[in-house]
Amino acid sequence: xxxxxxxxxxxxxxxxxxxxxxxxxxxxxxxxxxxxxxxxxxxxxxxxxxxxxxxxxxxxxxxxxxxxxxxxxxxxxxxxxxxxxxxxxxxxxxxxxxxxxxxxxxxxxxxxxxxxxxxxxxxxxxxxxxx
Amino acid sequence: xxxxxxxxxxxxxxxxxxxxxxxxxxxxxxxxxxxxxxxxxxxxxxxxxxxxxxxxxxxxxxxxxxxxxxxxxxxxxxxxxxxxxxxxxxxxxxxxxxxxxxxxxxxxxxxxxxxxxxxxxxxxxxxxxxxxxxxxxxxxxxxxxxxxxxxxxxxxxxxxxxxxxxxxxxxxxxxxxxxxxxxxxxxxxxxxxxxxxxxxxxxxxxxxxxxxxxxxxxxxxxxxxxxxxxxxxxxxxxxxxxxxxxxxxxxxxxxxxxxxxxxxxxxxxxxxxxxxxxxxxxxxxxxxxxxxxxxxxxxxxxxxxxxxxxxxxxxxxxxxxxxxxxxxxxxxxxxxxxxxxxxxxxxxxxxxxxxxxxxxxxxxxxxxxxxxxxxxxxxxxxxxxx
Numbered sequence: 001x002x003x004x005x006x007x008x009x010x011x012x013x014x015x016x017x018x019x020x021x022x023x024x025x026x027x028x029x030x031x032x033x034x035x036x037x038x039x040x041x042x043x044x045x046x047x048x049x050x051x052x053x054x055x056x057x058x059x060x061x062x063x064x065x066x067x068x069x070x071x072x073x074x075x076x077x078x079x080x081x082x083x084x085x086x087x088x089x090x091x092x093x094x095x096x097x098x099x100x101x102x103x104x105x106x107x108x109x110x111x112x113x114x115x116x117x118x119x120x121x122x123x124x125x126x127x128x129x130x131x
Numbered sequence: 132x133x134x135x136x137x138x139x140x141x142x143x144x145x146x147x148x149x150x151x152x153x154x155x156x157x158x159x160x161x162x163x164x165x166x167x168x169x170x171x172x173x174x175x176x177x178x179x180x181x182x183x184x185x186x187x188x189x190x191x192x193x194x195x196x197x198x199x200x201x202x203x204x205x206x207x208x209x210x211x212x213x214x215x216x217x218x219x220x221x222x223x224x225x226x227x228x229x230x231x232x233x234x235x236x237x238x239x240x241x242x243x244x245x246x247x248x249x250x251x252x253x254x255x256x257x258x259x260x261x262x263x264x265x266x267x268x269x270x271x272x273x274x275x276x277x278x279x280x281x282x283x284x285x286x287x288x289x290x291x292x293x294x295x296x297x298x299x300x301x302x303x304x305x306x307x308x309x310x311x312x313x314x315x316x317x318x319x320x321x322x323x324x325x326x327x328x329x330x331x332x333x334x335x336x337x338x339x340x341x342x343x344x345x346x347x348x349x350x351x352x353x354x355x356x357x358x359x360x361x362x363x364x365x366x367x368x369x370x371x372x373x374x375x376x377x378x379x380x381x382x383x384x385x386x387x388x389x390x391x392x393x394x395x396x397x398x399x400x401x402x403x404x405x406x407x408x409x410x411x412x413x414x415x416x417x418x419x420x421x422x423x424x425x426x427x428x429x430x431x432x433x434x435x436x437x438x439x440x441x442x443x444x445x446x447x448x449x450x451x452x453x454x455x456x457x458x459x460x461x462x463x464x465x466x467x468x469x470x471x472x473x474x475x476x477x478x479x480x481x482x483x484x485x486x487x488x489x490x491x492x493x494x495x496x497x498x499x500x501x502x503x504x505x506x507x508x509x510x511x512x513x514x515x516x517x
Contacts, residue, residue: 009263030264056285056383058277059330060269064257065250067269075270077278077378085378088268100285111268123267 001114006121013123016050016106018084019043027084050106051129052078055085059095066112078104078126091125103129132229136355136362136517139168139348140474145462146312148342153187153243154199156344161200161239164346169358174233175206177223179216179240180466185255187243213259214415216240217345217469218501218510222368224349234354239346240467252340259504261376273337273416275377275505277329280418282383286433289421291331293436295322297417298335298459300445305456307488312341312462336417341462345470352517361481367400367513369393375507388509389426389500396511404428407513408494409451409479411472413502414458423500424452446488454479454488469501469510480516
């Protein structure tokens, strides 16, 4: 993976930065140039809240090559306290104990490694709140 | 707008075609369609292919396929909308004939998927999802549909056996299709006990990796009459997109692009779902067929699984779905699937479906629904016996 591809996403992956439409309040994560709700083009940068609720999840057993060492691992979609939805892995738990509706906290983690010599990619993962 | 008809269909055996190249499989299907139509020239050609580049390292397919089809200067184009590329090629050809720009157009689709490892195929297919916000986190295509399945089960109580009923029914239909990749029957227990891919989806919930092509010939109804072929008119065409990322959608249990594409096709045709006799839909995973039949309005939201389990979508049911065997049994060469669906509905409307899978009640009106990614694009077409 070319470093610039990782670097370009740093504000979202490291700091959870989103764009909030100054006209209608729609929150775009990742940020966008035009609001899909009202068509306005002015956004202010905000940070997403770091807690949410799991809407759905799956335990992936047949994984892409960069994730085979981690399988089985869980991936889910969470709705954050401000209504924004995002996808991430669910870490630090027995995957069999995950349930829909579970509260999660967003933590900063290593997400991918590109072989033995490639770039390490960091980003966010969900962690069950009670851990 | 001129009236447009499908006058020729071409599809050969789908499967793991080790001895055939992408150009061989496409040209074979195209020649079958040209011979079936009895035309001796094409004005243009639209080919759906998701990613020749990642599967066989070959792009610029329009030029290659026109060349190998024996045309030196054909106006050929390749269109792409992930797994809906075939449906998009069909719509492109339809618009071209309807507009008067061309009289005889070949709409084709092709994908050669077995020249890469399973891992390579997973990577290629995942390019239809949001690379930085889904695939980066380890999502796979079975994974994305699994997320929909869990949400559907949670909201409506859809069960494991309902998912399995879709696969079982499609294999019954596919067992009668000589061109199907897996023309054999399976049981609910086979599906329930197959290897888990992304919970709750097991390997027998998933459509396979397939080499295959399909082609159809479109022309005006006036020319079709002169050719003396049965006239199957395209009366509705609908196309819609949705967010590429699944998590960006407000409802994870509906496919909005499918709903809107269907509304657009119905509006053009002046029909409603009650006028449709049967449909070929995009069952890339068992849950997809359930959600699609609900989004098309065939069944109420949350009732698609129950309908499949009760046999309502079987050949003898109230609304037969995927008489060809669907993507599950017939195979899913991604770019060719949308055209393969048209081949099946034309066969059924002509009364030519093989081996006892011909619908008994003289079907007159049919629908195809072909979607890309996790539903980020959808093409719906309505065809009718003229």
